[in-house]
Amino acid sequence: MLFKAGLCSVISLCNIGLHSSAFGHTCNAVRSTLSKCTSANLFSWPCFKPLKDYDSRSIMVSSVTSNPKTDSTSQNSRKKDHWSSNGCQKYSTAVDPGYRGENMEFSEGRSVLLPSGHRMPLVGLGTWQAKDEEVEAAVSEALSAGYRHFDTAFNYGNEYAIGRVFKRWINDKDHLRSDLFVTTKLPVFGNRPGDVEKYLTESLRRLQLDFVDLYLIHMPFALMPNKNGDNFEANEDGSPVLDPSLDHQKLWKALEAQVDAGRAKSIGVSNFNARQVANISAIARHPISCIQVELHAVNQQKDLRRDCAKCCPNIAFTAYSPLGSPAAPQHFQNKYGYSIKQTSAGLLSNPLVVEIASTYKKSPAQILLRHHVQQGIIVIPKSVSPARIQQNHEVFDFCLSEDDMKKLNNLDQGEEGRTFNFLFFKGVENHPEYPFGKN
């Protein structure tokens, strides 16, 4: 009891700013301990419950983490001072009014609380387009740089290589599986209730894991699988055979069964529109924890964020292609012979982004990523370059001013900024659940 009271006094002193003195080491040690606590277990000391500790070495916000489900008072106080200790304004003032924010919970500026009750790190490594040899090195590099969140998909074809790294990492006695946050996705040709378990089990086998932290329905439309089930069935002209029988609510129930079975901690969707999200949320027994969509400075998904907040106030947004996916045109040309129009192509050299970057002595990529994480949007920049992997994770030691946030908000071109419309799947716009251009 005395020990607990002592720790509370120490953390209070830390919180009022004494951490810049020699007292800092004590503060860091105490914070590192307390970062493993929730309000629920803090008061039944000891609270060393294994819990996701996303790189507490460089946590800057000093408030003790609480469990908002059980502690509404601390929820309010955390909202008030969330960003204050690293000089940031309250996050809600930096977000365009009208969507999310209000009910969002951050943890120490580095993760968000999902509706499922689990936490998800704000920065993860994207792995789309990363080949086996590259991705193995990239994931190792990212782990060394402090990443604990990794995003992959059955369809990326790189789960085996990523799994090899996880296996090695978890086998190290200093590491815990519970420190990782791994997302993978149900392939578009697996969008049938009876196929969900098969594809998730296969992904787990490849990733050498017993469960994933987040399982997403990759696409809202469905394609028929080929005989091997490893790709879509193609018509003679190469176009995919559509599966119009898709029922999102039934599919969601099959995902919920995977949570019940312990194969997924949280579940969500990707590339869905707001109507589709609301339709699932109407019957969801396990909440839609996350929606992953294309999201970057020229396509900020403001309408989708506002509309999803109506049915699902705490749904987390993950931004794929947060740097504008500069390599996407080449990829689609090589793989599908398809030319894409890309408004976001020059995002990394956008004059405003470059100017803001020079003011903060950061790279344009860090400015683009910070603009999102400062609003509580999760980012999964893809990189296979060690220097960029490291750089993309270093977005928690500075804060964009209100004014710069607004300037970056104004880069948005809405739908005009979209790169990924999936029309490279010839004829997909005829699927009843094709998500774009419909409400």
Ligand code: A2P
């Ligand atoms: P590379 O893998 O060679 O680093 P997005 O996540 O928006 O799809 O962007 C990924 C693309 O951006 C990849 O081509 C990646 O190339 C490149 N990239 C990733 N991080 C950076 C960075 N910090 N600066 C410049 N380009 C980057």
